[in-house]
Amino acid sequence: MRTACVVAAALLMSVLPTSAAPANPEKIPTVFLGDASIGGYGIAPVDQGALLCVRAAENLPDVIEDQLADQSILLDITADVSCAGAALHHVWEEQDLGGGMTAAPQKRALTKETRLVVAGLGAGTVGLGQILKQCSARLRGTEGAHLPDRPVDAASPAARCRAYFSTGAGAAWLEARFERTGKDLDKLFSEIGSEAPSAKTVLVGYPRLVPADRTLCRAPLPGGGGGPLGDVPEEAWAFLDEKVQAPLNALMAAKSKRSGAHFVDLYASTGASTACDGTDRAVGGLLEPSQVTLLHQTLPWFLRSNETGRDGNGDAVAQSIAAMYGHGPA
Template sequence: MTKKTPRGRRLAAALALGGCLAIAAPATSAGAAPADPVPTVFFGDSYTANYGIAPFHQDDTTRFFCFRAKENYPAVATRRLADKGVTLDVRSDVSCGGAVVRHFWEEQETFPGLDLKVPPQQDALKADTQLVVGSMGGNTLGFTRILKQCSDKLRAPENGLLPGTPVDADEPASTCAEFFGSGDGKQWLDDRFEQVGWDLEELLDRTQYFSPDAKRVLVGYPRLVPEDTGKCLTAAPGQTELPLADIPQDALPFLDQIQKRLDDVTRKAATDAGADFVDLYSVTGSNTACDGADRGIGGLLEPSQVKIGEQPLPWYGHPNEKGRDLQAQQVADKVEGILSR
């Protein structure tokens, strides 16, 4: 893999080519929470959009397949903050299912073949933006490809709507932990984590460039696999499929390690850039996909609230309403603390 050029030169070159250089306003000093509404932008992937929760926004044709819930965690967190006297002026929520980190600065094709392209998410940033919040990185890592490497059911044609292909379709799903633990599989995974780190660094640089006064908040991902993987061998109440489908039990600790590593990479990117980080992984260990009635994550093949026609789409491991509320609470608490500094 070719290492990128130093971030300062790369960012300057990209902005110059785009012809969109801006004059940075002087930064304001830190203080108490502003009395006026805080101009805010939310960005991110399906975990910010809260794919799976209905109803979702359908008023913009180009963003139809973003599946952004009307009651996603940005909307719920904004209300919780308002109840505490902290008012966000949400200028934009540009989160979109399927987004990789580079879609922060590049167009995103939301559905292959339909020519529906969403503008770069950074277009929402303005000189007066004061708060930028969102989650990205899981799709750049290729988490759905990892899941498909470990599951025959997710490789099946009827689950083709789940993006991505197995990393190596010639390797059986039953040996995925061994595949990713050494050789080409391990190298692929290491390269993906390196790319996530680079791209999050770029995202945070660009955020500071376009909105120099903004508080930047990266939000991590909730935990998918519990410490006790035996919980994953029982279907949730009312369900017939296991929460993590046919992924081998010996691969579940490995999937959890991947999530923890992604959490660590995201935290480091935020810390290095002087941004804030919301650690969802550490507070959602009792609300994983395998926690039955307490689950905050919908099972991989559990029907979600989103339908195409009359056919519900699976949750594919995304937060349900309980999980969304956990996201919103942690984000609201973090933002309240930031704006009160």
């Protein structure tokens, strides 16, 4: 009788949870806000529910989610509202998608239950698309039709864009854009704090486009198709890096620190995988055909992260978020 009782007890204990068994980690309600850098513009296939935003079916949030799951940090992605062409003000204002279509203000995806917000915005506000069109005659034509921005001053030749932005009206325009970007970054963090007061906020910077060794940008893209920076004049390459990208990255870092948000500095970690790094490039060339065709037209990359960039950037963001939750180095 005693033997039967012992066996029964052992069987019962084998099916009951014990204190030593690890509990399933709680999922973190997460929202992604952003532009093409989050949405994965140019990467096929496109999410059929977000065609006008050209959001990839497998984009940066998917990579981040998978990488964090490997470290037992589980995300419950309640919304990904990233959209190509979004600027900071589209977090609190509608975004015009053309043809009478609009995207709702991205902040509507946030709730009191949101615990993590990952955002990638700023390049649209500083006017990167307009700067590229100011520096590229080809982008001012039909090849740039899918980049809806206009050049800052169409009367000024593209070949003289660096001089244009260095003095006079062009310099004043660029200074004003950075000033607006700073104010809109402050408002971004304020809006997130109001809509999701219990959430941690992560701002993702942009990968580097032009390497320190700019002679690399003279080499044609592997497989042909012109240079990685299209017809942007060589004298403007340093300007794009030193007067646009680097200051934008520094501004995003400073505003994140001031607001108590976490900043992921992709610019600092992607110097060897820029648009000019040949087969190692993680950024598609300015007019290089992307993987996406819409309305029988192949979209150019327009210096957006390709699949290699998406995966590398996603890994970097995931590592940074993991450190926030006590996993790995800070």
